Amino acid sequence: MPQSHRLPRGGRIDRARPLHFTFNGAAVEAYAGDTVASALLANGVKLAGRSFKYHRPRGILTHGADEPNALLSVDRGPGRVDPNNRATMVEATAGLKVASQNHWPSLEHDVGAVNDWLSPVFVAGFYYKTFMWPRAFWDKFYEPAIRAAAGLGVAPDAADPDRYVHRHAHCDVLVVGAGPAGLAAARAAAQTGARVILADEQAELGGSLLHETTAHIDGKPAAEWLAESRADLAALANVTLLPRTTAFGYYNHNHIVLTERVTDHLADPAPDLPRERLWQVRAKEVVIATGAHERPLAFADNDRPGIMLAESVRVYVNRYGVAPGRRIVFVTSGASAYRAAADAKAAGLDVTLVDVRPDSAIGAERALIAGVRHLTGHTVLGSTGRKSVTGLIVAPVTADGIIGARTTLPCDCAGLSGGWTPSVHLFSQSRGKLSFRTDLDAFVPGSSVQKERSVGACAGTFDLAAILAEGWAGGAAAARSEAARDFAVTPATPVGFKPVRVLRSDADPAKVRAFLDFQNDVTAKDIRLAIREGFESVEHVKRYTTTGMATDQGKTSNMAALGILSEALDRPVPQIGTTTFRPPYTPVTFGAIIGASRDALFDPIRQAPLHDWAAEHGAVFENVALWRRAWYFPQAGEDMHAAVRRECKAVREGVGIFDASTLGKIEVTGPDAAEFLNRIYPNAWLKLEPGKCRYGLMLKEDGFVFDDGVVARIAPDCFHVTTTTGGAPRVLAHMEDYLQTEWPDLKVFATSTTEEWAVIALQGPRARDVLAPLVDDIDLSPEAFPHMAIRTGHIMGIPTRLFRVSFTGEMGFEINVQADHARAVWEALVARGAPFGITPYGTETMHVLRAERGFIIVGQDTDGTVTPDDLGLGGMVSKAKPDFVGKRSLARPDMTLPDRKQLVGLLTEDGRTLLEEGAQIVADTRQPVPMTMLGHVTSSYDSAACGRPVAMALVAGGRARINDTLHVTTPTGFTAARVVPPAFFDPEGKRVNGIAGTNTHA
Amino acid sequence: MLLVTCPYCGARPEIEFHCGGEAHIARPETPSALSDADWAAYLFERSNPKGVHAERWRHLHGCGRWFNALRNTVSDTFLASYRMGEPRPDVSAPSDTSKAGAR
């Protein structure tokens, strides 16, 4: 497309650097410095998309972040397709492919436009009204149809190939917005030596000065003052300038989050650059200089392509050298559009200005538009055209509201100005209280909660000289300086407007569709309907009509909706209030939020010291907390089931070897260590002799089990505490809490040693035979080294804490050695064990073996509401100790009820069905629904040793139901299961002492 | 994200800390002497004020120490951080010490 609408001169674009991109497949000519929006306009493109609900043709409304219409899909190459980009914010870049959205089969011919003819159906709240009947249609018809029609762009389906990073920064003063107020603030703050960050969402710093071609600041053209300001700031080492950076969230304690677009504007970015950088800034003071949003005017068919904001016309003409139309009609209720009209006229365009205010209300701005056709006291009754505006229908209005003769003003572009809304989003996010200024018809920042101040248009100041002075003073104050500065600006800024909600019309109000929220297709009529239907709260009207709920969050429309509400309810705007401003200010990519936390870096991965050996030997791994643990070691042709059966058999009949290094370990030392454990654990510790181990349940003060493990007394003042794999940090935190806050008099240190010690579990009848040749200073004989004993000594000359413990039910050892030596010891054991068929096993086999013996896993067989007695372990709770953590709670009446859920075993009556963990249990399947649930299955495994599946379950009053038959849910119904004690193999626990046990239930 | 001041290390971001709930609730000397209701109150009942709240914090990913802090639950402003065992500081003075100057 040729640049039919590019002005011959002017603008900040670089005419020496032409480039091309495509729009819906057609080439668009642009210059460096263009946005996609300015380039489309330069190429004469008006139709930029279809509206959300009615599929009405829409054009570009604005020039910035508030754009509701021109939302494009942007394609930067494979995997780099991004929907819903505002054309006004995407920089024209060579090779970009942009496309319009929400139409089929094409933008020009869109079947969905039938919705526009059906608009009487799509009134406010239509979701709630239309799809109520028949009820059965919801699931099959309405919901799928609505889901398919919902949303604008299409989400990409390929993985995002780009990199995103996070950066943390501190500063004395963060200035958000680099328009005149922000630039002045940054300069004033920087002069004091303060560390300043100045961020602006645009590609170029300057804000409204980028299109200010008339004003002089202190005698210099505004553009020159801007260039000097930017150069001054860029030269200072204490200033960080961040263009293309949106401050989107203002959080607690002056924590502001910014997103910087690093490469999107580069046709060929360096490969080491991230696409976006998320800045987490902690600022001592924040200066908010975010400007204001212009309001469109509401009249029938005010949404035709070519109708845009008045100031946006000015921006396209002055900043981009583009004529959005050749024949432009401005419609305004205020002064600022006069400057826009004057600038358009100066660019050689045909300009008409329609002011809805009576002639008597027009001030000095009148002088700006000498020679321009000027209609005052007029209203706009509608527009003509379809895919592009061709004219505005205007008529004079008398003082008493009588509408006179209609005239159609032919045009190919209209610029609307309904006044200005300060951008108070960040201030409001900071929890500051807004106050309403009737003279400005706007909410402005009121009382602050955090250390911030608003300056310039976002604070309701619109005169350029005042903006600069306010910015300067604000920046100085933020840097603890009282420096003030006056600025001379000529000519004076035309300011002031008359609030107008909907332009006067004599048409049937039920037929006038005057759009307020362009993105969500909400009209003034919709708001009035919501009010008639009884909605009065602004929050309710917002949700019922969806006004302000699109991705632009109603930046251009909220005040109009509020005003209509105020008029209809006859209550002043401050009494109506405003809806809550929430982050993000503008949409943020998921990539920026996620940063590096994806794929392998999604969560830290912990690997045990024997991880590599396991990987080399074909282990399949599973995630346990942050750990990767060897799950099973399949041999050729084996599935998991076969591998686990083989591993289990090896441990029961010969010897198995298992990496238990992930067990949490805490060294508890000091003269009061025994006393401390005595208070922390429910069982008795004072009399435990050095060299012995004890199993302990750990309770919280509420009496519920929250961890368990074996504790060994190494010396009178030294205990080796073990915890569950996932529980180590919380157990240590629990200990520290009591040591630091309740019993600071106890002389005890608790130190995490989880990663110091590797733990090799050697389990099975032949374990001693494998171990013996490697250990020469510990007597391994059963008499000298019984079950639940600990010895220190050496294995292969390496210091070891050798535990005689078992989580399998077999005789066995847990060999603790320094992690660095783990592999040498492991490999030696594997070599020594070869004649005995030593078999490495993984966590699944560990689970089967422990479940066969009825050993619990905290967090699997318990759920945070389980007491020791519920587990059948009440016997280990000391009756003699006067106190321990959780003791008093165990005596509460609810904790001793006989129908508490208790741990039992379950054996399916058919002897074959493997129950599902989590399956529900009932007593009688014939009872009416909803049935009384007795509990659920906690552990369930196929047991080779028992020759059948076995399961554990928490069942209400379970121990009193031993031998009862209960019914457990399955994917297809129920299966019957017999309640048994939760120990299926060697229930007397003889095998740990090297005596063959039996299987009671098989 | 809050900026929390550890009395040992200084101001650090909230992610380094763990909040332990209301402060100054001492574990009873002799729990067995308490009625069920009193024990339940110790375990579960908290003041949950709208305004200044004394709460326990641990600098988990820092020095590891527990301390107490006064936080205004309305504004999230911290009024004081103090070591375990020290009395609750008197902050009857207005709690808006973080108020910005202008606007």
Ligand SMILES: [Zn+2]
């Ligand atoms: Zn600390």
